[in-house]
Amino acid sequence: MSTTLEPVACCAPLSTAAMSDAEASATAELFRALGDPARVRIVNLVATSDESVCACELYEPLGLAQPTVSHHLKKLVDAGLLEREQRGKWAYFTLKRDAVEKLAAVADLKGVCC
Amino acid sequence: MSTTLEPVACCAPLSTAAMSDAEASATAELFRALGDPARVRIVNLVATSDESVCACELYEPLGLAQPTVSHHLKKLVDAGLLEREQRGKWAYFTLKRDAVEKLAAVADLKGVCC
């Protein structure tokens, strides 16, 4: 588990001049994390909740089985959009603040065409 | 199920209260359009170009065959992100202004967590 090495090209805004392949891939990966209705709903539910959201609160509103929700949650955490916190046997999720800024920055195209 | 006649559920911001299934799907669709490195690069190339971009200018920088680029361009146009203009036998593409605003609005999560 290297922690020190890894430039790992972070996602670049769509308006970046001379975007590299690695940046394009990282940016696409971030968007792809939100490219599923279930994951959009999860982010929406977490974003509009005052408190952190338990995984068990998601199965019913999403209408998906527990393993499926777990799968989507993992993808969102891996993408850096959600933060996972274990409380006893429950898993709670919150929006990751970095992600909010990153997403807005990446999606920003203003100044390019308007 | 549907209300009266549907407004064709446009994508809703991630911070929308009580997001519907249709809105979640539309939002996911928009993100999915940008969920591929090739499409991110296309949008980037078009966004950073002063003038509209010819399809033929994309094959080489993307390193993809002509049918593949055509496929990606169609997806971006369908998603409302690019606008297609035919000039003689050439196809030119520009950023669609609506998309710029829509994307920024959908990706906006500020005020929710920060």
Place this chain on the structure above:
DNA sequence: GACATGCATCGATGATCTTCGATATATTGA
């Protein structure tokens, strides 16, 4: 009209993704 060129469409292939039942792992309570 015949030919060349730019792009879209078709068809096939291999990869990736979503979904869920079954099962494993971890934590709590008795």
Place this chain on the structure above:
DNA sequence: TCAATATATCGAAGATCATCGATGCATGTC
């Protein structure tokens, strides 16, 4: 220690996707 519960992981099935060669359809040129 044993049973119950919450979540993650595994494995499989079906769907979707990216890719490209071959081909069709326009448009422009001679």
